[in-house]
Amino acid sequence: MTADTAVPHTAENATPEDVDGDRPDDDCSVVDDQGVDVPEHTTSNPDHAKRLTRRLAERWRRIAVTSLVLACAGTAGAVYFTTYRSDRASAEATTQVAKAASDGAVALLSYAPASLDHDLAAARSHLTGGFLTYYSQFADQFVAPAAKQKDIHAAASVVRAATIDAHADSAHVLIFLNQTTTSRENPEPTQSASSVNVGLTKIDGVWRISSFDPI
Structure with missing residues (x-):
């Protein structure tokens, strides 16, 4: 073989640049378990490995913080709405017992001879228990004989009502009221003010007066 003889360009005498795939491509990359593109040549470099570890740690730290914030927000929302519902239910119960006490007090202290039977029956419909028995006898x-004989007209109005306590089936309300009366002997209206501690009991879902104690 002479010097001018061409040497076949084969895999045995090819340069690394000529053999496809024998030289690592700097742009080649692999995908790690977390879905992050990582240059292939960094996986064997300790410094690159450390930087990769830090990046992954930072990513998961951000995810953890975000998850914690969302969890706290959800818990706070649940507590808020639970408290809100509880407060709302309590406010509604307070309003109901105050109204029941006010309506019952007005019915008890308002009557006229012409509508006496109706007025006394209306008053009884607001009462329960031993107090109903007592009021009926009284x-x-x-009340009935005096109203007829003396032509007594009585009208009551509640100035203010404040719930002292309210439970599932019992409550107490302090009411301030005015009562105006006229009679045959005293035709000019006479007004009197009083305050009463009204006890209530829930019967079949309805608040009824079970005690009526002037203060």
Whole structure:
């Protein structure tokens, strides 16, 4: 073989640049378990490995912080709405017992001879228990005879009502009221103010007066 003889360009005498795939491509990359593109040549370099570890740690730290914030927000929202519902239910119960006490007090202290039977029956519909029994006897023995004989007209109005306590089936309300009365002997209206501690009991879902104690 002479010097001018061409040497076949084969895999045995090819340069690394000529053999496809024998030289690592700097742009080649692999995908790590977390879905992050990592240059292939960095996986064997300790410094690159450390930087990769830091990047992954930072990414997961951000995810953890975000998850914690969302969890706290959800918990705070649940507590808020639970408290809100509880407060709202309590406010509604307070309003109901105050109204029941006010309506019952007005019915008890308002009557006229012409509508006496109706007025006394209306008053009884607001009462329950031992107080209902007591009022029925008192009305029959004293209120009805006096109203007819003396032509007594009485009208009551509640100035203010404040709930002292309210439970599932019992409550107390302090009411301030005015009562105006006229009679045959005193035709000019006479007004009197009083305050009463009204006890209530829930019967079949309805608040009824079970005690009526002037203060």
